[in-house]
Amino acid sequence: MPLSRSPEARRRGSPWTGLGAVVAKETADNLSGVRMLVIEALVFLIALVVAWLSTNTIRETIGQSPFLFLRLLTIAPDPIPFSFIFMIGLVTPVIAIALGFDAINAEFNQRTLSRILAQPIYRDALLLGKFLARLLAFTIALVSLWLLVLGQGFLRLGLPPSFEELIRMLGFLLATIAYGGVWIALAVLFSVLFRAPATAALAALGLWLLFAFFWTIMVTPLLSTIIAGPSQGLLGPNLAYLQTAQIVERISPNTLYADAAQALLYPDTRALGPVFVSQLRGALLGAPLPVSQSFILIWPQLTGLIAATIVIFAIAYVVFQRQEIRA
Amino acid sequence: MAGEVVIRAQGLSKRYGDAVAVDHIDLEVAAGEIVGILGPNGSGKTTTILMLLGLTEPTGGRAEVAGFDPLREPLEVKRRVGYLPDQIGFYDGLSARDNLAYTGRLAGLPRAEIDARFAAALERVGLSHVGRARVGTFSQGMRQRLGLAEVLMKRPSVAILDEPTTALDPHSTQEFLEMIRGLKADGTAVLLSSHHLDQVQSVCDRVALFNRGRVALSGSVTDLAGRVLGGGHVIDVEARGPAIADRLAAIPGVVRVQRLGGDRYRVDCQRDMRAEIARQLAPTVELVGIHFAAPSLNEVYNRYFEEQRDAAE
Numbered sequence: 001m002p003l004s005r006s007p008e009a010r011r012r013g014s015p016w017t018g019l020g021a022v023v024a025k026e027t028a029d030n031l032s033g034v035r036m037l038v039i040e041a042l043v044f045l046i047a048l049v050v051a052w053l054s055t056n057t058i059r060e061t062i063g064q065s066p067f068l069f070l071r072l073l074t075i076a077p078d079p080i081p082f083s084f085i086f087m088i089g090l091v092t093p094v095i096a097i098a099l100g101f102d103a104i105n106a107e108f109n110q111r112t113l114s115r116i117l118a119q120p121i122y123r124d125a126l127l128l129g130k131f132l133a134r135l136l137a138f139t140i141a142l143v144s145l146w147l148l149v150l151g152q153g154f155l156r157l158g159l160p161p162s163f164e165e166l167i168r169m170l171g172f173l174l175a176t177i178a179y180g181g182v183w184i185a186l187a188v189l190f191s192v193l194f195r196a197p198a199t200a201a202l203a204a205l206g207l208w209l210l211f212a213f214f215w216t217i218m219v220t221p222l223l224s225t226i227i228a229g230p231s232q233g234l235l236g237p238n239l240a241y242l243q244t245a246q247i248v249e250r251i252s253p254n255t256l257y258a259d260a261a262q263a264l265l266y267p268d269t270r271a272l273g274p275v276f277v278s279q280l281r282g283a284l285l286g287a288p289l290p291v292s293q294s295f296i297l298i299w300p301q302l303t304g305l306i307a308a309t310i311v312i313f314a315i316a317y318v319v320f321q322r323q324e325i326r327a
Numbered sequence: 328m329a330g331e332v333v334i335r336a337q338g339l340s341k342r343y344g345d346a347v348a349v350d351h352i353d354l355e356v357a358a359g360e361i362v363g364i365l366g367p368n369g370s371g372k373t374t375t376i377l378m379l380l381g382l383t384e385p386t387g388g389r390a391e392v393a394g395f396d397p398l399r400e401p402l403e404v405k406r407r408v409g410y411l412p413d414q415i416g417f418y419d420g421l422s423a424r425d426n427l428a429y430t431g432r433l434a435g436l437p438r439a440e441i442d443a444r445f446a447a448a449l450e451r452v453g454l455s456h457v458g459r460a461r462v463g464t465f466s467q468g469m470r471q472r473l474g475l476a477e478v479l480m481k482r483p484s485v486a487i488l489d490e491p492t493t494a495l496d497p498h499s500t501q502e503f504l505e506m507i508r509g510l511k512a513d514g515t516a517v518l519l520s521s522h523h524l525d526q527v528q529s530v531c532d533r534v535a536l537f538n539r540g541r542v543a544l545s546g547s548v549t550d551l552a553g554r555v556l557g558g559g560h561v562i563d564v565e566a567r568g569p570a571i572a573d574r575l576a577a578i579p580g581v582v583r584v585q586r587l588g589g590d591r592y593r594v595d596c597q598r599d600m601r602a603e604i605a606r607q608l609a610p611t612v613e614l615v616g617i618h619f620a621a622p623s624l625n626e627v628y629n630r631y632f633e634e635q636r637d638a639a640e
Contacts, residue, residue, distance in 0.1 A: 010399065011398070012400045013401070013402035013403070017402055018432075110417070110418065110419070111416025112417065115410070115477070116430070117382055118382065119405055119430050119434050120402040120403075120405040120406045122401070122402070
């Protein structure tokens with residue numbers, strides 16, 4: 001009696017049955033676990049140190065910019081050589097990987113998977129529930145950090161942020177959540193691919209190292225030269241090289257996130273790529289871009305991050321669906 | 328069979344590329360019946376269980392569990408089936424209650440119902456005193472009991488137990504087997520996979536012997552003994568005298584004679600031949616005793632696979 005893939009052969013019942021129970025349990029686990037305590041301590045430390053030092057620097061140069069709260073996030077305060085957004089860009093993948101690297105393989109290793117999947121629940125709900133719970137835990141950590149910095153800035157500067165600053169900071173928060181989503185999806189994918197959590201964590205951290213430190217300085221020039229030729233032409237920079245380099249760079253979620261943060265937190269950013277002199281005709285250089293224009297500028301980056309999350313999650317979903325559940 | 332058929336597999340098959348894991352098996356289990364599935368490792372038992380649960384897709388055939396197709400309606404099947412996997416795992420950091428409350432929520436039970444069922448199930452498996460303790464502190468035997476409590480909480484029509492007594496001490500094993508009998512008394516159909524043949528024989532109404540992905544034999548232990556041991560009636564004879572084994576073997580209807588040691592012989596017969604044996608031995612032999620011996624599943628199992636091995640050679 002051969003089985004067919006006719007419509008009658010399709011499974012019945014919502015794929016999201018049990019999703020709420022999975023999200024609730026996983027979120028509770030993530031929020032109460034030791035791992036989350038470490039992450040929260042890290043978040044608290046970053047917020048405290050960076051905001052304190054940044055406000056000190058800003059108070060000395062208060063007249064230099066109308067966007068004081070944005071400067072809180074973007075200046076590199078003495079003696080720290082990097083800004084708050086740089087630090088967030090660096091630790092977001094680490095937090096996301098810490099949350100997601102054992103999402104599925106731990107279930108295999110604890111031999112809980114077959115017991116859980118013997119309940120009226122599809123794998124779809126289990127995988128999505130685990131991803132959403134981790135995204136929620138990450139968002140809670142991030143919002144806490146954001147509020148700590150904002151509150152400290154408010155107290156130490158004695159001023160509330162302007163409406164435009166608030167919108168830009170909310171946009172930055174959204175972009176960071178999307179960026180974290182990519183890394184959580186990657187960590188979950190590796191947790192599906194590798195049975196050993198340590199292997200999954202190492203693979204994810206390796207990818208993070210590649211994108212954070214080697215992509216721009218090694219991979220991008222190499223690939224761009226292979227595809228578009230040398231960076232310098234006879235009459236100056238090779239435009240094809242620059243455009244290729246930009247495309248290659250934007251394969252990295254770190255670049256997409258850095259672009260989004262740049263456009264949102266530096267209001268005078270007018271473009272995210274090569275700009276020709278002809279395009280600057282009539283522009284008021286140094287004047288801030290309206291917030292709506294900044295959002296239009298980062299729209300491709302933001303949707304790119306969300307799309308990357310969906311694609312990576314879909315790969316994890318397909319791999320997980322095809323796995324034999326015997327543990 | 329005790330009642331309505333709740334597990335039915337017809338021509339159920341599973342292939343992994345060219346490898347055949349399960350090859351056109353037919354199986355039926357009725358409500359209130361305990362059926363043991365036996366066979367060497369890799370004979371297709373667990374794959375069959377996973378297909379019946381809807382955890383893996385069959386590549387051929389059809390199954391129906393509690394009135395639903397595990398392929399098309401796995402959620403309905405899983406609502407009605409309690410599954411105790413081999414080497415059950417729990418979240419060690421959570422309490423017994425939290426572990427079972429989670430699966431209760433996944434099963435769609437309301438909170439009050441979860442609490443009531445949890446208390447009753449824990450009472451039944453003798454773990455009431457550790458309901459709030461972390462499962463990480465539990466012994467393997469306690470975990471197995473907790474797994475059974477999870478099955479009981481579901482109040483299932485079908486319970487599938489995969490090697491449930493592995494790692495249990497003899498006393499716990501007996502208690503566990505008693506709990507399995509309790510499931511039968513509740514009207515639950517039980518599919519029990521085990522390598523402990525004596526345990527299977529002690530609780531199962533029928534057994535299905537798996538070999539290379541097929542159900543090679545199925546029926547009651549007496550049926551199987553009849554087919555494999557050649558008789559079906561096993562008689563133990565205790566007698567003193569010359570050439571007893573030869574004389575027993577010469578009696579028409581006797582299939583096999585085995586000396587058990589001393590003056591004891593085991594005789595496989597095609598029918599109840601106690602009177603005939605006594606008559607044939609009487610003139611020259613001192614007959615000490617003659618009685619039926621229960622056929623041993625262990626013997627059936629070993630003989631069947633010996634014959635398979637001999638046939639292959």
